[in-house]
Amino acid sequence: MVAPAFTLMCLLLLGPLLGVIALSFTDYQLGSPQFSWIGLANYQDMFGDRVFWLSLRNTLTYVAIVVPAAVALGLAVALLIESGGSLRTWYRTIYFLPVMATLIAMSIVWEFMLHPQFGLINGLLHGIGFEGFSWLQDRRTALYALCVIGIWQALGFNMVLFLAGLVSIPRQLYDAAEIDGAHGAWARFRLVTWPMLGPTTVFVVVITGIRSFQVFDTVHVLTKGGPSKSSEVLIHTMYVESFEFFRSGYGAALTVVFLVFVLLLTLIKSALANRGVHYA
Amino acid sequence: MAKIELNGVRKTFDQTAILKGIDLTIEDGEFIALIGPSGCGKSTLLRIIAGLEPQSSGEVRIDGVQVDGVRPSARNLAMVFQSYALYPHLSVFDNIAVPLRMRRHSALARMPLIGRLHPERGRTERGIREDVERVAAQLELAALLKRKPGQLSGGQRQRVAVGRAIVRQPVGFLFDEPLSNLDAKLRVHMRAELAQLHRQLKATFVYVTHDQAEAMTMSSRIAVMIEGNIVQIGTPAEVYENPRDIRVAEFVGSPKINAMPGVIREDRGLEVLGRQLRLNTTAAAGRCTVCVRPERMELGPGPGAIAGIVTHLEHLGAEAFIHVKVDRIDLPLLARVSPDQQLPEIGSAIQLGFSASAVRAFDATGKRIDVTAPARSERVREKALG
Structure with a gap:
């Protein structure tokens, strides 16, 4: 029977999705008693809007920085922990803390750390003789400061996924590699670890990608997209349009654009999965 | 070819003695089976000979040379694992080629991308291709070279593992229960093939198994290990007919x-x-x-x-x-x-x-x-x- 699963899928996924798409063709405003169909006007508005392009570019920049860094660092930390000795559990817990902590609360901690006058970061920079930045208030650094927080937050989760992947690599493969003459950490990594982590890596990249596209809490708490839209990202624009300016129709159009990107990522993942990254 | 000597080899894991002083001389070209119930330390002994595990005390000599601290691949022994340990992402050809590539290419030539520009690479790669194809023909794998291990049957995987072992012409072969993942009929068949391979290569074979039928049918000598000691060494007939210890008598022979x-x-x-x-x-x-x-x-x-x-x-x-x-x-x-x-x-x-x-x-x-x-x-x- 497919009916129960299909019903649930319609109710929970397809229904709301179609609702959003339909809404993006209207001029509906939150709370207003009526609306009218305006066709593609929202999309025309959007593509003509400088803020949309800015927030799209910022989002893509954010993804392009956070995904490689969080994946590479997550893998590096996982490899270090796996090769380490007695303190393994301890390290694992510490690196996983940012994942468990509420990001909003953590954002406030970061706000203190990045504070221009009495923040820890600038304090350290002063200590070694550098001029600090007003990290979150400077349009040159705001987006990158958010990227660092994003990497910090995603790293622990990626590490746990990579650790699980590392544990499932059969030990005998390393023995075979040793017998075959793969000396040294790099040769072993190239011959066994990296290829065997293939499925995990695809998953980690896609998950990190989707989560980076969704970046919102840090932006909302720390910069509100500023200064002068330099850290404006897609979901934040969507939030502002829908819930501060009550332009629900326009917000829905932005959502559709966002969904297209997430869908693309998902398609890339399933294409890679079918291309035999999974081993029988 | 190699003569393998073990003198007073002991192994202790966290105060548990796994091997309690093993003395064993394996002659050049001999097919010796190490048998014993599970947990008797036979696999550990094999891993110590291979160099995958250091012994706690005692020495291992290969052709008279003490090999403590010598890397497994430098001992020039090949090993076939119970799970075959094939690299799942590599084709049959690449699996067999791995030990040759690791030996013959310099580290630089093995680098991704830039390795392809290395001047010696092409020539070495041609030599590797010839050797892999020769071994594949010998093991009837020629038609399967492009497949991945996941697309092979158990017996074919076994053969690829053997191919990877013989391609670099080692002085000795170590087998760690290589047939225990095969079904009964195939096991009998592979038994004959391995015995034939030994006659062909005339190399030293050390074969670990808990299946006494494998030990009895293939090996020239059997070493029965029980609780970390070699209790008896002899020809299969001798061990069967003339057990020196009741544990040997009870372990060898079915029923x-x-x-x-x-x-x-x-x-x-x-x-x-x-x-x-x-x-x-x-x-x-x-x-x-x-x-x-x-x-x-x-x-x-x-x-x-x-x-x-x-x-x-x-x-x-x-x-x-x-x-x-x-x-x-x-x-x-x-x-x-x-x-x-x-x-x-x-x-x-x-x-x-x-x-x-x-x-x-x-x-x-x-x-x-x-x-x-x-x-x-x-x-x-x-x-x-x-």
Whole structure:
């Protein structure tokens, strides 16, 4: 029977999705008693809007920085922990803390750390003789400061996924590699670890990608997209349009654009999965 | 080719002694099987020979050279693993080529992308291709070179693992239960293939297994390991016919040897189940165990025969086993008979005997004790009982 699963899928996924798409063709405003169909006007508005392009570019920049860094660092930390000795559990817990902590609360901690006058970061920079930045208030650094927080937050989760992947690599493969003459950490990594982590890596990249596209809490708490839209990202624009300016129709159009990107990522993942990254 | 010598090899994991002083000399070109129940340390010993595991004390010599601290690949031994340990992302060709690439290419030539620009790479790669194809032809893998291990059957994977081992022409081969993941029919087939491979390569083979049929059929010598010690080394026939320890007698041979409680009397006579045997021994008086292989048990009445009840019959086509429950022994005694003869009914009473030459007696500590028939009895086949 497919009916129960299909019903649930319609109710929970397809229904709301179609609702959003339909809404993006209207001029509906939150709370207003009526609306009218305006066709593609929202999309025309959007593509003509400088803020949309800015927030799209910022989002893509954010993804392009956070995904490689969080994946590479997550893998590096996982490899270090796996090769380490007695303190393994301890390290694992510490690196996983940012994942468990509420990001909003953590954002406030970061706000203190990045504070221009009495923040820890600038304090350290002063200590070694550098001029600090007003990290979150400077349009040159705001987006990158958010990227660092994003990497910090995603790293622990990626590490746990990579650790699980590392544990499932059969030990005998390393023995075979040793017998075959793969000396040294790099040769072993190239011959066994990296290829065997293939499925995990695809998953980690896609998950990190989707989560980076969704970046919102840090932006909302720390910069509100500023200064002068330099850290404006897609979901934040969507939030502002829908819930501060009550332009629900326009917000829905932005959502559709966002969904297209997430869908693309998902398609890339399933294409890679079918291309035999999974081993029988 | 290699002679492998082990002197006083010990291995301890967290205060648990796994190997308790192994002395073993494996001759050049020999096929030796290490057998023993699981947990006896045979795989650990193999890993120490391979260099995958350091010994706690003692030394390993290959061709007279001490190899402590020598990397596994530099010992020039190949190993075939129980799970085959093929690289799942590489094709059959690449799997077999890995040991050659690791040896013949410099580290620079193995680098991704830039390695392709290395001047020597092309020539070396052609040499590798020739060698891999030669081995593939030898193992009938030529048609499968492009496949991934996941697309192969168990027997084919096994062959790829062997191919990866022989392609670099090592001096010795180490096999860690290589056939235990195959189904019974294929196992028999691969047994013959491996024995043939040994005749062909004339290299030293060290073969770890818990399956005594593999050890008996392929190897020139068997080393029986029990609880971290080599208890007996000898040809398969010797180990089977002449076990030096009751644990060897019980481990080698399927079904298990029949063990009956016995007594060595003050006058050096031997008794089993309260019946006197026409056998003498030089061992000190005390309790002992009298063992007889199932195929040496004889059915039928006679003076002093052991009486019992048939509890179970196993008809295997070419042979049949009769399980006989006897008073004072927990396990039933087994007798192997030809299925041509009339098999007794389950539940019926039966009498068992055995000839003097079939008796293998062990003292209370499990050591073999010599028994002799008194001088007056000259017929070898004279029954000890019945």
